[in-house]
Amino acid sequence: MAEVLRLDGIRKSYNVGTPVETEVLHGIDLTLQARDFLALMGPSGSGKSTLLNIIGLLDRPTAGRLAINGEDTGELGDAALTQLRGRAIGFVFQYHYLISAFTARENVMMPMLVDRGRPDSAMERRADELLDRVGLSRWRNNSANNMSGGQQQRVAIARALAMDPDLVLADEPTGNLDTKSADDVFALMREINRERGTTFLLVTHNDDLAARCDRIVRVVDGVIAGEGN
Numbered sequence: 527m528a529e530v531l532r533l534d535g536i537r538k539s540y541n542v543g544t545p546v547e548t549e550v551l552h553g554i555d556l557t558l559q560a561r562d563f564l565a566l567m568g569p570s571g572s573g574k575s576t577l578l579n580i581i582g583l584l585d586r587p588t589a590g591r592l593a594i595n596g597e598d599t600g601e602l603g604d605a606a607l608t609q610l611r612g613r614a615i616g617f618v619f620q621y622h623y624l625i626s627a628f629t630a631r632e633n634v635m636m637p638m639l640v641d642r643g644r645p646d647s648a649m650e651r652r653a654d655e656l657l658d659r660v661g662l663s664r665w666r667n668n669s670a671n672n673m674s675g676g677q678q679q680r681v682a683i684a685r686a687l688a689m690d691p692d693l694v695l696a697d698e699p700t701g702n703l704d705t706k707s708a709d710d711v712f713a714l715m716r717e718i719n720r721e722r723g724t725t726f727l728l729v730t731h732n733d734d735l736a737a738r739c740d741r742i743v744r745v746v747d748g749v750i751a752g753e754g755n
């Protein structure tokens with residue numbers, strides 16, 4: 527099976543070279559295969575967001591090796607990292623970060639615009655297909671600020687899929703939703719994982735949702751404290 531992500535001995539310190547230098551990740555090893563659906567859990571301050579930022583190529587580790595689709599990222603410069611991030615990784619956050627004055631379709635087109643520069647009809651078709659998939663066909667011309675929290679999070683999921691990523695990183699994607707919307711949004715991610723084989727890594731504090739993932743990895747004080755399912 528294809529290996530999407532490999533972390534070997536990832537360490538991360540903040541404020542390096544200052545008197546308050548602190549190491550918050552102390553050697554993380556983790557492998558994700560295509561089709562994995564993994565919940566990352568752990569107490570507040572344990573290092574989950576730090577780890578997610580490193581996996582998402584938004585921050586670099588202080589030590590250790592990170593490979594995406596078999597490609598070692600340690601040697602890549604900033605431009606190459608940005609390009610790899612855009613093509614291989616989709617992001618869903620607790621707060622959707624949609625552009626509120628843009629329509630649902632325009633929001634979903636954003637990653638394609640960043641990649642290709644100017645809008646074209648193929649982007650529109652792709653955005654419409656994705657909105658159809660997340661159940662929002664009829665809403666494509668609505669501005670994001672006229673949609674419910676659950677609908678906005680569905681738009682954010684469609685946007686995360688715009689570049690057909692291998693890996694979707696979701697940081698408490700249902701943390702801001704009522705129980706029913708949270709359930710629907712989780713079920714949608716699960717369906718997409720099964721249909722497309724997209725790998726998902728989900729940070730959650732919700733035990734019920736975690737129990738519905740294939741793997742649960744617990745981070746405590748910057749180390750992996752255990753894995754179950």
Ligand SMILES: Nc1ncnc2c1ncn2[C@@H]1O[C@H](COP(=O)(O)OP(=O)(O)OP(=O)(O)O)[C@@H](O)[C@H]1O
Binds near residue numbers: 550568569570572573
């Ligand atoms: N930019 C930063 N500079 C210095 N310290 C930081 C920075 N970001 C995070 N930390 C520290 O790193 C540790 C891990 O934080 P992190 O946000 O990764 O934890 P978390 O598990 O995501 O927590 P939560 O569940 O509350 O989001 C904490 O002690 C935090 O204070």
